Amino acid sequence: MKMETFFLSAAGGGGGGGGGGGGESLLGTIKIAVLPIAKVFTMCFLGFLMASKYVNILPANGRKLLNGLVFSLLLPCLIFSQLGQAITLQKMLEWWFIPVNVVLSAVVGSLIGLVIVTLVKPPYPYFKFSIVQIAIGNIGNVPLVLIAALCRDTSNPFGDTDTCSTQGTAYISFGQWVGAIILYTYVFRMFAPPVEGTFDLEEASLPCKIPHTDAFSEHVPLLEQEDAPTGSDNSNDKGKMKGFLVFIYEKLKLKQILQPPIIASILAMVLGAVPFLKRLIFTSDAPLYFFTDSCIILGEAMIPCILLALGGNLVDGPGPGSSRIGLKTLVAIIFGRLILVPPAGLGIVMLADKLGFLPAGDKMFRFVLLLQHSMPTSVLSGAVASLRGCGKEAAAVLFWVHICAVFSMAGWIVLYLNILF
DSSP states (O other): OOHHHHHHHHHTTOOSOSTTOTTOOHHHHHHHHHHHHHHHHHHHHHHHHHHSTTTOSSOHHHHHHHHHHIIIIIHHHHHHHHHHHHOOHHHHHHTTHHHHHHHHHHHHHHHHHHHHHHHHOOSTTOHHHHHHHHHOBOOSHHHHHHHHHHHHSTTOTTOSHHHHHHHHHHHHHHTHHHHHHHIIIIIHHHTOOOTTSSSOHHHHTSOOSSOGGGGOGGGSOSSOOOOOOOSOHHHHHHHHHHHHHHHHHHHTTHHHHSOHHHHHHHHHHHHHHSHHHHHHHTSTTOTTHHHHHHHHHHHTTHHHHHHHHHHHHGGGOSTTHHHHHOHHHHHHHHHIIIIIHHHHHHHHHHHHHHTTOSOTTOHHHHHHHHHHTTSOBOHHHHHHHHHHTOHHHHHHHHHHHHHHHHHHHHHHHHHHHHHHO
């Protein structure tokens, strides 16, 4: 069914349709959309309570360790088990628009951000910083949480709980590797410090003991200049080849890109796309299924852990970064990311559906594509911002955007479900 037909059926009060969603009233749709947000909010509140000074069993160090556990183990396990079970070579060819959608989301978000930032004129040096905060949405953790919360409800419009969860997680995981490349290339460059060498202009006004040219990591030669080694031509060729590979590795920032969730995604796609390996690892009667089952058990712990950590991080508040960015810029970023980007994404998905780029009749596929345009600013962009010296400002943006996203996501999910069913 094409997207324009979805609009007509929604306008007509939700006519026929499968999956348990076709006959839903507007009140029923609101309930289905709001309940996942309510579950997320409840778990975040518990994390906030555990980290508060009244309970204090989830202090800053504990939250840091919990975040590390989620990022390095639990999230990769979830991605590996769910994506590996769902993926095949044929499906990889059918799902090609998911990574394209991630790229289009970043491009359109950057254009919207450029227009908004040009009009608002944020304080120096936060022009490019503000564009990125509008452009880069959370395409991984938050959608995974929402899909898990939505699919747990047996009345969800996408049918069987297990199928809903597996498909949704596979679709989201399939686009994460593109998001990582965008983060550690485009976002890393956009977060480059100003000419003073730091975002803290008060610090920049002090005398610097370190030469100015050392402030930019990208201006430092990636390879130390060494004397030409003496030896055979064969040794020289090997040395040159090794140096070239190291140069490529550093230049492409593969160390930052190849994070545990991305490695898990690549392994799941490779192993899942080869029938022999898939039967060896991912099927329930496979000899190595004990490993996949262990990953499934660990992956199920990802959602509560990440929500407890996220709620605990809200205890610290926005910090001093809010005053540096300014109220006007913060409001502009929130408005652009949560209000203006989603309609543009809806237009992209509608056009792709009209052109026949999307699998026919797969409503979960379309829902995930729409979610990718409707999420708050990426949490990982805050990690990149910390590397570039503007972590406090990014923390302030993430705090306010995520608070407001609780309400905006509920509204957009209501709209999407009315369109799709």
